[in-house]
Amino acid sequence: MRITGISSMATRNVLDALASTFEAQYGQHVEMESVGGVAALRRIEDGEAFDIVVLASDAIDRLAASGHVDAASRVGIARSGVAVAVRAGAPHPSIDDESAVREAVLAARSIGYSTGPSGVYLTRLFERWGIAERIASRIVQAPPGVAVGTLIARGEVELGFQQLSEMIGVEGIDVLGMLPPEIQTLTVFEGAMGAKANAPQLARAFLAFLDSSATDGAKIEHGMEPVR
Structure with a gap:
């Protein structure tokens, strides 16, 4: 059985x-x-x-x-925390602290996240930062079942956020690291x-x-x- x-x-x-x-x-x-x-x-x-x-x-x-x-x-x-990634070989913005991550988001041509818990969290984070409307046209939400890393590797997303467990092993991306502790979320x-x-x-x-x-x-x- x-x-x-x-x-x-x-x-x-x-x-x-x-x-x-x-x-x-x-x-x-x-x-x-x-x-x-x-x-x-x-x-x-x-x-x-x-x-x-x-x-x-x-x-x-x-x-x-x-x-x-x-x-x-x-x-x-x-449990899993949220990681940040860019396309392999692309410039690596700083994600050392909350301010650096906010600046990286504002500078990115496109920002990707999932429909899962990490995506819900990031939506609220961008609202708390007061930038949700400013970046709305640059948000790319990965379809259910599609890894954000896949969109990054294809060049459809410049800066992507998803749980580390879904970033590991995706070819064509550089994982910059985890969100800094002050804005990290664990699912x-x-x-x-x-x-x-x-x-x-x-x-x-x-x-x-x-x-x-x-x-x-x-x-x-x-x-x-x-x-x-």
Whole structure:
């Protein structure tokens, strides 16, 4: 019997790696599908069945409240901060502090972010800075399921923001670093068993594995931090 799951794109790479490890160690196949977080949430709320769901904690809150996941099965999987990137070989603006990031945004011909939690946060940050209207025509929002780094590599975005886990491994970009601490935001990703799970015992076993210290190295390698 296989374990089926759905996740947002932010955790795709780490879940693929950990699913392979779990299968090698326990002989149970895990089939994870990674899509845009908004699309994943909609599919679950529309009644699609999955053994496990891995999404940002606020989305899991919503699914638990509506009975679409088993609230008692929730585990913290990883957290991820927002990184900044430009096209490979392009000039590297300073992102040393909040003022430098603001200036880099104002100077950029185009600014990219996602439809996920980091994009929501950046929208609010630009509003707080009082520059949202000034840069509105230069904003490029990546379609659900498309990495901001891909748009940067294509030259469609000059300065891009997304969680580090989605920037790592994208060819054609230079990751400048993380947002400075004073404006950094961390998104916590959680896993839970779907209310309509076909393999509940296996789902619980995989969630326990994802929550274990044995997975910490893979999480760090893929730009995330363990939640514990």
